[in-house]
Amino acid sequence: xxxxxxxxxxxxxxxxxxxxxxxxxxxxxxxxxxxxxxxxxxxxxxxxxxxxxxxxxxxxxxxxxxxxxxxxxxxxxxxxxxxxxxxxxxxxxxxxxxxxxxxxxxxxxxxxxxxxxxxxxxxxxxxxxxxxxxxxxxxxxxxxxxxxxxxxxxxxxxxxxxxxxxxxxxxxxxxxxxxxxxxxxxxxxxxxxxxxxxxxxxxxxxxxxxxxxxxxxxxxxxxxxxxxxxxxxxxxxxxxxxxxxxxxxxxxxxxxxxxxxxxxxxxxxxxxxxxxxxxxxxxxxxxxxxxxxxxxxxxxxxxxxxxxxxx
Amino acid sequence: xxxxxxxxxxxxxxxxxxxxxxxxxxxxxxxxxxxxxxxxxxxxxxxxxxxxxxxxxxxxxxxxxxxxxxxxxxxxxxxxxxxxxxxxxxxxxxxxxxxxxxxxxxxxxxxxxxxxxxxxxxxxxxxxxxxxxxxxxxxxxxxxxxxxxxxxxxxxxxxxxxxxxxxxxxxxxxxxxxxxxxxxxxxxxxxxxxxxxxxxxxxxxxxxxxxxxxxxxxxxxxxxxxxxxxxxxxxxxxxxxxxxxxxxxxxxxxxxxxxxxxxxxxxxxxxxxxxxxxxxxxxxxxxxxxxxxxxxxxxxxxxxxxxxxxx
Numbered sequence: 001x002x003x004x005x006x007x008x009x010x011x012x013x014x015x016x017x018x019x020x021x022x023x024x025x026x027x028x029x030x031x032x033x034x035x036x037x038x039x040x041x042x043x044x045x046x047x048x049x050x051x052x053x054x055x056x057x058x059x060x061x062x063x064x065x066x067x068x069x070x071x072x073x074x075x076x077x078x079x080x081x082x083x084x085x086x087x088x089x090x091x092x093x094x095x096x097x098x099x100x101x102x103x104x105x106x107x108x109x110x111x112x113x114x115x116x117x118x119x120x121x122x123x124x125x126x127x128x129x130x131x132x133x134x135x136x137x138x139x140x141x142x143x144x145x146x147x148x149x150x151x152x153x154x155x156x157x158x159x160x161x162x163x164x165x166x167x168x169x170x171x172x173x174x175x176x177x178x179x180x181x182x183x184x185x186x187x188x189x190x191x192x193x194x195x196x197x198x199x200x201x202x203x204x205x206x207x208x209x210x211x212x213x214x215x216x217x218x219x220x221x222x223x224x225x226x227x228x229x230x231x232x233x234x235x236x237x238x239x240x241x242x243x244x245x246x247x248x249x250x251x252x253x254x255x256x257x258x259x260x261x262x263x264x265x266x267x268x269x270x271x272x273x274x275x276x277x278x279x280x281x282x283x284x285x286x287x288x289x290x291x292x293x294x295x296x297x298x299x300x301x302x303x304x305x306x307x308x309x310x311x
Numbered sequence: 312x313x314x315x316x317x318x319x320x321x322x323x324x325x326x327x328x329x330x331x332x333x334x335x336x337x338x339x340x341x342x343x344x345x346x347x348x349x350x351x352x353x354x355x356x357x358x359x360x361x362x363x364x365x366x367x368x369x370x371x372x373x374x375x376x377x378x379x380x381x382x383x384x385x386x387x388x389x390x391x392x393x394x395x396x397x398x399x400x401x402x403x404x405x406x407x408x409x410x411x412x413x414x415x416x417x418x419x420x421x422x423x424x425x426x427x428x429x430x431x432x433x434x435x436x437x438x439x440x441x442x443x444x445x446x447x448x449x450x451x452x453x454x455x456x457x458x459x460x461x462x463x464x465x466x467x468x469x470x471x472x473x474x475x476x477x478x479x480x481x482x483x484x485x486x487x488x489x490x491x492x493x494x495x496x497x498x499x500x501x502x503x504x505x506x507x508x509x510x511x512x513x514x515x516x517x518x519x520x521x522x523x524x525x526x527x528x529x530x531x532x533x534x535x536x537x538x539x540x541x542x543x544x545x546x547x548x549x550x551x552x553x554x555x556x557x558x559x560x561x562x563x564x565x566x567x568x569x570x571x572x573x574x575x576x577x578x579x580x581x582x583x584x585x586x587x588x589x590x591x592x593x594x595x596x597x598x599x600x601x602x603x604x605x606x607x608x609x610x611x612x613x614x615x616x617x618x619x620x621x622x
Binding site: 048 | 313315318319322325326329330333336337341342344346347348352354355356357358359360361362363364399401402403405412415416419420423432433434435436437438439440441442443444446448450452
């Protein structure tokens with residue numbers, strides 16, 4: 001079985017060539033289309049599945065509001081990673097037999113309400129009945145300047161790696177259901193040209209950092225001691241591979257790092273310098289001595305949805 | 312339990328007001344956005360669910376190519392109903408444990424290939440594993456002139472009701488898996504200003520015709536003998552309520568009807584005049600004597616996905 005990245009990478013290569021209107025082809029957090037007048041239309045889709053992305057039953061069962069928030073916020077995080085402004089969403093809901101009209105109404109209303117708070121209008125949807133599972137997909141549309149859009153590609157050797165927020169223990173803390181997507185931060189970083197390359201962390205810091213490195217054709221040396229931990233004392237492997245942090249990782253020119261730290265206007269959101277990019281070598285992510293993260297590799301490098309298991 | 316239309320109607324009312332950029336709010340076959348330069352961006356999402364929209368097992372089991380074709384074509388049909396040109400699509404796939412990489416690759420490749428034949432580029436997607444069900448959602452983006460866009464609203468008393476193609480027996484004939492969406496026809500009807508209001512028939516001729524009437528605030532007298540049947544001799548109730556025809560219903564000014572019939576350039580696609588619009592009264596769809604379709608009501612008025620049963 002290929003990994004999700006291998007599978008999707010091969011698929012995306014078969015999809016091209018794309019019309020010139022496609023400014024960012026599939027493979028980034030969003031695709032981007034040139035639709036007149038200097039700004040790009042960002043588009044992405046993401047899903048949540050019952051008993052995969054949240055618990056349907058038991059003491060940890062998610063409310064419809066939590067499920068709705070998570071679905072929307074995951075997509076907002078993809079817009080944030082491109083430095084964009086979210087604008088519209090559409091929801092496709094596959095309702096399991098346990099989902100009555102009350103659950104469905106609470107779920108959809110919670111998305112619409114949360115969307116409104118982010119300036120997003122829900123403009124469409126589809127309902128279907130499923131035999132058993134609860135599966136919901138949300139499509140997000142956003143806008144970003146053609147000159148300010150951030151991609152996974154663009155990090156250069158010598159650039160510094162920064163991260164917003166903290167990492168690890170997303171499940172036990174409930175962060176994965178209640179996080180705030182870094183929309184304002186992503187937009188600010190892009191519009192002020194601090195971020196040269198950016199990605200959001202959904203599948204694990206290490207896995208998503210590897211994706212940024214691969215797209216930018218660089219390696220990175222990561223300083224594990226500098227990474228803020230969501231819960232003090234949790235093991236490094238959890239910090240690096242738990243995923244569902246929905247924080248931003250981004251590359252900053254070294255000469256702008258001090259200015260960034262001084263100008264950072266989001267007092268409630270930690271900003272940490274956690275590594276430095278290097279010319280590409282065999283290991284994409286290394287420790288500060290240039291060695292790969294052996295302990296982490298043994299623990300798995302993040303969540304691979306395609307394999308249905310931690311990779 | 313409310314019907315799907317009641318439920319979604321109430322939801323869409325709670326969603327507004329919309330920004331001025333929203334030219335067509337939710338409730339039509341697509342939403343439409345004003346994104347500069349006279350043309351509108353059309354957006355819609357639709358799903359297919361295993362053992363709901365196609366058979367997973369048994370002699371009627373659908374191939375991944377058939378499932379992919381159906382998912383794309385349903386969405387193309389929504390663009391056609393607005394008179395638009397489809398451009399881009401994104402696919403979210405919830406993979407059941409029985410879906411291996413081979414099935415998934417065949418499914419996605421078939422969508423990409425079919426999309427290309429309609430001038431559509433696949434620009435994004437998401438894969439997730441489900442506990443049991445196969446659920447796929449496709450988001451379609453298209454374009455249409457701000458002056459030519461067709462909506463469900465717009466039919467006037469005295470307008471004639473036309474239909475493309477034939478109706479009924481979509482399941483037993485396999486039409487529901489292999490139909491050709493009426494993209495060229497819908498675009499031609501819109502660009503030549505023949506269609507004043509239009510809808511595609513997914514949930515049944517009667518149910519979708521009621522939706523067009525409700526949006527246009529008219530009733531319609533339907534001549535059952537004039538409706539082309541997909542299989543000769545099938546009962547009227549099947550013609551009116553089977554659904555999954557993916558044909559177009561549209562309103563034409565009476566003084567343009569002869570011109571339309573003479574100019575119709577799609578030799579392989581039947582064009583039939585099947586009714587006449589009237590001022591709105593209690594029954595939205597009536598027989599030619601102004602009575603409601605009693606026999607049809609008993610048989611159910613189309614497929615209601617929200618109730619999980621024929622309505």
